[in-house]
Each structure stands twice: as structure tokens, then as C-alpha cells.
Amino acid sequence: MDQSHPRVFRAVPTTKAARVWFGVLLAVLGLPLLWLLFVLLQAPQISYRIDSKELTISSTMGSSHQEKTISLARIQDAHPEWLRGGTLRFGTQKPGYCVGFFAYPRLGEVWEVSDCSELAVVISATGETTPVAIAPTDRDAFMAALRSQSPATFAPAGKRGQSWWLTLASVLLVLAAVVLALVTVFFVAPSRLRYAVGDGGLEVTTLISRRRFPLAGARVRKHRPLQGARLSGMPLPGYQIGSWLFDSMATTVLASVREEGVLVEGEGRVFVSPLDADAFIAAAVEHGATVADATLQRRR
DSSP, rough: OOOOOHHHHHHOOOOHHHHHHHHHHHHHHHHHHHHHOOOOOOOEEEEEEEOOOOEEEEEEEEEEEEEEEEEEGGGGEEEEEOOSSEEEEEEETTTTTTEEEEETTTEEEEEEESSOOOOEEEEEEEEEEOOOEEOOOOOHHHHHHHHHOOOOEEEEOOOOOOHHHHHHHHHHHHHHHHHHHHHHHIIIIIHHEEEEEEEEEEEESSSSOEEEEOOOEEEEEEEEOOOOOOEEEEETEEEEEEEEEEEEEEEEEESSOOOSSEEEEESEEEOOOOOSSHHHHHHHTTTOOOOOOOOOOOOO
């Protein structure tokens, strides 16, 4: 017997279950992150639509949408204006998106929906508590359409914020961390599960540790555990690591499956699931263990 080269046994593979859970959790965790990325990177949209009766002002940024309609018959005055030195009173002010109440030295308080351009049109209408400031890309064409009540739509080009790349990097980093964690849990961890029998003991390699159990005087047998509660650990597909109450007794589980495996009873109870159970038991016997009972128990 060569003591210097222990026999290493792989755990029973459970790749199908791992793939299913990986796909489900990736969808559950990844799709919201992708949707968040879409919302955060979407350029703000602003439009001013004139028809024969109304002026409709709309703005959209992410999931926030605002729309205001002013009857053309209520408009008392509309004139070009420069918007300079404004202060946000209430609303949103981001690069390319100024929506809310602003105060200007020349105009006082206005309700503004613009791409933050200084070239604007200020509209006063009955029923409005403050003037309305908008910034169509072609002020002359907008004024002409407003006077003639000709249907037209004016939409400033949407502009992303200057730090959009930081948002992109942050969300992608979180998404990569989620994928890495799922790959580690469902594929890397089960692939590292190994049972080495040699030098009078059983050494079990898990994802982050190695545990050794003496085989001298221990009893080994194939075993189907009676159903029991989990006391601690990770009950993952292909990676059942922790402590369970098997057969009404506390049992250390270091296995890929819990339905059938090998029970080692010595200094405590250890349940493992080598792919070749017969060869594992034979190797354990060579290193001091005895076969207790080869009959599989019936599950209750």
C-alpha cells in the first residue's frame, strides 16, 4: 500500500440541476439590472407638439414622464427670450434636462421644460400661475406654427449626462459580480468537491477549505439518509455542505447529493457522495475503516 499517493474520488455530478438554477437566478437577478441600465442610459426626451387646438408639452426621463396641455385659445403672449442666471426652485436639473420651476432675474418664476438651452420661448396663458418656458430647436418656426395654429412637432435632441459612462460601468460591474457569484456557487464549488482517501484518513476538499477525518476504527457503508432537517450550511444543487439531522442524528454533509451516498461513522458522522461508491469504500477499508452494512436504508 502506497501511503504517499492518496486515491482521489470525484463527487456525483449534478450539472443539469445546476444549469437550471443558474439560468433561473441569472434571469431573476440579471434582467432587473439590465432594465435599470436601459432606464439610466436612456437619453431624456422632450417634445412640443402643436395641433389646431392645443400645445402639448411632454418630457420623459427614465421612468418619469410629465405632460402639460395648453389650449391655444388661452395663450395671451408668446415671445422669444434668453434664459440666463436661473435657479432651480423645484424639479430636475441635469445636463440636457431642465424640468420644473426655475427663477430668473428678468422673468421671475417660470415653469420650464427644456434641454437647458438659453434660447427659449416664454408663453403666458390664462389659467397658468406662472409663465411657461420651453426651448424649441427652431424658435422662428415654432412661433410661426403657434401663430398659424399649424400642426407641428419640435423635439430637442436628447442629451445624456456627462457621467453616463460611470453609470454604465457601475451597473455592468454589479452584473458581472452577480454572474461571477452564480458561476462560483453552481459550477466552481461543485467541481472542487473531492474526496481523497489515504494516509489513514479521509480529506474532503470544498470550495474554501479542506477537512480531514480519521478512518482508523471508522465504519463505512452505502447509505440513503432518512429525511431530516438542515441545521446549518449551504443546500445548493451539487453542493450540499453543512450539518443535517439525518436519521435523528447530527451529520456532517460534504456531498453533491443527499439522496444516496456513503456514511462514515467514526469521530462523528460524515456523509459523502463519491461517484464510485464501491471503490471509495474499498479504499477506506484499506486505510483502517470497516464495512458496517452494505444494505441501503429505505427512506421514510
